[in-house]
Amino acid sequence: MPAQSPAARIGNFKEVALGYTAEQALAEAERCLQCKNPRCVPGCPVEVEIKDFIKCIVAGNLEDAYRIIRNTNSLPAVCGRVCPQENQCEGACILAKTGQPIAIGRLERYVADNYIAANPCARLTGDEAACSFSHGPKIACIGSGPASLTCAGHLAARGARVTVFEALHEPGGVLIYGIPEFRLPKRIVAEELGTLKNLGVEFCLNWVGGRTFSIQELFDEGYSAVFIGVGAGLPNFLGIPGENLIGVFSANEYLTRVNLGRSYDFPNFDTPSFRGRKVTVFGAGNVAMDAARTALRMGSESVTIVYRRTRAEIPARLEELEHAEEEGVQLRLLSAPLRFLGNEEKRLRGVELEQMELGDPGTDGRRAVHAIPGSNHILETDLAIIAVGTKSNPVLLKSTPGLKLNLKGYIEVDHLSETSIPNVFAGGDIVTGSATVIEAMGAGRAAAMEIARRFL
Amino acid sequence: MALILDKVELEPGRISKLLIDAPQIARKAQPGNFVILRVSAKGERIPLTIADSDPEAGTITIVFLVLGKSTAVLDTLNKGDQLYDLCGPLGNPAKIEPRGTVVCVGGGTGIAALHNIAKAHKKLGNKVISILGARTEALLIMQEEFSRASDEVVISTNDGSKGVKGLVTDALALVLAEHQVGEVVAIGPVPMMRAVCDMTREAGILTTVSINSIMVDGIGMCGACRVTVGGETKFSCVDGPEFNGHLVDFDELQRRLTAFMSQERLAYDAFLNKCGLHD
Ligand SMILES: Cc1cc2nc3c(=O)[nH]c(=O)nc-3n(C[C@H](O)[C@H](O)[C@H](O)COP(=O)(O)OP(=O)(O)OC[C@H]3O[C@@H](n4cnc5c(N)ncnc54)[C@H](O)[C@@H]3O)c2cc1C
Ligand code: SF4
Ligand code: FES
Numbered sequence: 181m182p183a184q185s186p187a188a189r190i191g192n193f194k195e196v197a198l199g200y201t202a203e204q205a206l207a208e209a210e211r212c213l214q215c216k217n218p219r220c221v222p223g224c225p226v227e228v229e230i231k232d233f234i235k236c237i238v239a240g241n242l243e244d245a246y247r248i249i250r251n252t253n254s255l256p257a258v259c260g261r262v263c264p265q266e267n268q269c270e271g272a273c274i275l276a277k278t279g280q281p282i283a284i285g286r287l288e289r290y291v292a293d294n295y296i297a298a299n300p301c302a303r304l305t306g307d308e309a310a311c312s313f314s315h316g317p318k319i320a321c322i323g324s325g326p327a328s329l330t331c332a333g334h335l336a337a338r339g340a341r342v343t344v345f346e347a348l349h350e351p352g353g354v355l356i357y358g359i360p361e362f363r364l365p366k367r368i369v370a371e372e373l374g375t376l377k378n379l380g381v382e383f384c385l386n387w388v389g390g391r392t393f394s395i396q397e398l399f400d401e402g403y404s405a406v407f408i409g410v411g412a413g414l415p416n417f418l419g420i421p422g423e424n425l426i427g428v429f430s431a432n433e434y435l436t437r438v439n440l441g442r443s444y445d446f447p448n449f450d451t452p453s454f455r456g457r458k459v460t461v462f463g464a465g466n467v468a469m470d471a472a473r474t475a476l477r478m479g480s481e482s483v484t485i486v487y488r489r490t491r492a493e494i495p496a497r498l499e500e501l502e503h504a505e506e507e508g509v510q511l512r513l514l515s516a517p518l519r520f521l522g523n524e525e526k527r528l529r530g531v532e533l534e535q536m537e538l539g540d541p542g543t544d545g546r547r548a549v550h551a552i553p554g555s556n557h558i559l560e561t562d563l564a565i566i567a568v569g570t571k572s573n574p575v576l577l578k579s580t581p582g583l584k585l586n587l588k589g590y591i592e593v594d595h596l597s598e599t600s601i602p603n604v605f606a607g608g609d610i611v612t613g614s615a616t617v618i619e620a621m622g623a624g625r626a627a628a629m630e631i632a633r634r635f636l
Numbered sequence: 637m638a639l640i641l642d643k644v645e646l647e648p649g650r651i652s653k654l655l656i657d658a659p660q661i662a663r664k665a666q667p668g669n670f671v672i673l674r675v676s677a678k679g680e681r682i683p684l685t686i687a688d689s690d691p692e693a694g695t696i697t698i699v700f701l702v703l704g705k706s707t708a709v710l711d712t713l714n715k716g717d718q719l720y721d722l723c724g725p726l727g728n729p730a731k732i733e734p735r736g737t738v739v740c741v742g743g744g745t746g747i748a749a750l751h752n753i754a755k756a757h758k759k760l761g762n763k764v765i766s767i768l769g770a771r772t773e774a775l776l777i778m779q780e781e782f783s784r785a786s787d788e789v790v791i792s793t794n795d796g797s798k799g800v801k802g803l804v805t806d807a808l809a810l811v812l813a814e815h816q817v818g819e820v821v822a823i824g825p826v827p828m829m830r831a832v833c834d835m836t837r838e839a840g841i842l843t844t845v846s847i848n849s850i851m852v853d854g855i856g857m858c859g860a861c862r863v864t865v866g867g868e869t870k871f872s873c874v875d876g877p878e879f880n881g882h883l884v885d886f887d888e889l890q891r892r893l894t895a896f897m898s899q900e901r902l903a904y905d906a907f908l909n910k911c912g913l914h915d
Contacts, residue, residue, distance in 0.1 A: 386721050386722060
């Protein structure tokens with residue numbers, strides 16, 4: 181797929197991957213074997229009818245291709261960009277063993293972008309709109325990440341009156357405050373939100389569940405069911421000395437300032453972000469890659485990802501890792517931080533690392549790592565970004581009596597996605613812990629189907 | 637959007653008070669809670685303590701000091717204008733318990749944040765002695781509100797233009813010498829809160845402070861607001877903003893407040909230049 185060159189793209193926040201041309205998409209689609217028992221479909225958490233939409237591309241019918249995807253996936257332009265396809269549909273594709281699975285994600289993106297570009301009127305006048313919104317049951321979705329948006333879209337299309345309550349001032353969840361512009365342009369998220377608005381979904385921003393309103397109050401106001409999709413937003417820190425020095429940030433804070441606050445356009449936008457010369461990022465998931473690549477674009481001299489295992493265990497999407505390396509992000513593997521060091525003004529100056537080595541495989545088959553004695557050394561850094569996962573945010577949960585949580589603090593749901601409170605459903609990261617966009621969407625859809633069965 | 641129903645310039649160009657139409661927030665607001673607001677589509681999220689709220693009228697009151705670009709832009713708004721975003725009430729409510737005598741010490745605009753708390757202590761039946769401090773008389777705010785919310789008000793100014801001359805701790809020493817005090821609540825600049833805590837620590841008097849750290853989301857999602865309390869890291873937006881002052885690492889708090897200083901300066905200068913206000 182064409183992409184901006186590494187040298188050009190680290191100087192801007194524009195999207196890196198440029199998307200297929202019509203010829204490229206057709207050539208890729210024609211490679212599909214149209215398997216009788218396609219393996220790709222069960223590999224997809226929402227079971228998009230992959231070979232059918234690919235067939236439509238070959239036939240030149242992009243609108244039908246879009247409708248097929250939309251049948252089960254309410255945010256196709258987003259998923260085409262951010263799903264870890266190598267572990268899902270593409271990993272399962274029969275051609276994967278040849279090393280060249282069908283590029284399903286890129287085709288999905290191609291179809292969705294094409295539809296968005298070609299059908300502005302259909303989207304504005306709402307040819308997707310359902311018959312009537314004024315008499316259906318009232319449903320509330322709390323949070324506006326992919327889980328809630330999917331739940332809302334599914335129910336609104338079936339005639340429910342859906343309200344989405346979001347604590348921040350912009351809807352979209354991680355798609356807006358976390359994943360950067362160069363990977364998922366906000367314009368794309370806005371298009372997907374536009375589709376939901378066409379369907380009659382109402383957005384209440386700056387409404388904090390558990391503070392501005394309670395779940396009981398929603399029932400009192402006539403809502404029939406509530407979906408909780410508040411994500412797993414509470415950042416973990418490393419728990420090592422010096423972590424509160426100036427210059428040490430959670431990836432959530434760093435990314436929220438740049439993405440939600442648009443601090444890449446400071447001072448035109450008011451939110452500042454911390455500028456570092458030598459940046460270190462701790463962790464190696466998608467969040468770490470996003471933080472590292474963002475720091476490069478904010479003008480840092482060098483960006484180093486510090487990770488305690490080897491390249492093979494890096495959990496980020498492969499494409500993100502490759503893009504990061506092309507752009508000049510350095511990897512410091514088998515390294516673990518011990519403490520942060522500051523100057524007399526308590527500003528970050530360095531981090532003490534120790535070298536790790538691989539040991540024997542544990543019961544889970546994963547090889548253990550342990551520190552090499554005497555390997556301690558200091559790496560100079562003035563901006564450290566911690567991306568070692570998140571946990572559940574207690575703001576809504578603590579103020580909702582009777583809501584059962586599991587030992588890790590996430591919401592417990594049954595096989596119908598229902599919580600311990602009747603007609604209160606939950607899904608996405610707040611149930612599973614941080615996972616993926618598509619899994620959150622799958623959970624939103626599952627809950628919506630049960631809500632629809634009960635109330636529509 | 638939230639409509640500004642009234643604006644009072646307490647100290648023109650420096651300190652203003654806004655009465656805001658916010659029925660959802662007013663209905664839920666407790667003493668000690670704060671809001672986060674944005675002034676424009678390009679604005680940053682600004683946390684401000686709720687100084688007063690009226691659930692019947694559906695209004696809240698905030699008081700702010702012009703410190704940088706964002707608060708300067710906020711001060712350009714007038715009665716009839718809209719706030720672009722308003723979110724709340726956030727943070728844990730103040731713990732209001734029977735304590736006998738409570739001394740409420742407020743410095744600068746911290747006085748506004750303290751008001752709702754003093755009011756609640758008085759309502760519960762505690763004897764409230766308020767100490768309000770400022771550099772000079774002109775910067776003293778909300779004296780009238782405090783005379784209603786307290787049994788006794790002591791004024792202190794650094795230059796002696798009103799009340800006891802000196803720091804609020806000088807006034808506090810006098811009050812502590814004369815009264816059996818169950819709790820001290822201190823809200824104001826970090827050095828003031830630290831000085832109050834140093835004084836009450838020796839005397840073993842429970843002291844509560846409200847932390848004004850840098851915030852982004854205000855709902856526990858970023859950790860910008862971390863503060864060390866009793867050796868542990870806390871998020872002041874969801875674990876606070878009130879903490880036991882004897883356990884707070886004020887040194888760290890003071891430094892963390894300067895994290896973005898150079899950029900804040902830059903934005904403010906650019907704003908002043910644009911308005912032709914620069915001197
Ligand atoms: C930087 C980053 C990069 C990522 N990259 C990828 C990727 O490439 N591919 C992938 O598949 N996944 C990726 N993920 C993970 C993915 O984004 C999440 O798994 C997914 O967004 C979870 O969706 P959700 O709907 O459960 O919650 P979220 O997207 O977290 O949305 C929750 C929303 O609820 C709001 N909220 C919280 N509390 C309240 C409350 N009390 N009241 C009202 N609203 C509230 C929050 O403000 C937020 O907007 C990434 C995550 C991050 C942080
Ligand atoms: S498994 Fe691969 S080749 Fe077979 S239908 Fe799916 S995408 Fe096409
Ligand atoms: S302001 Fe983000 S966690 Fe407190």
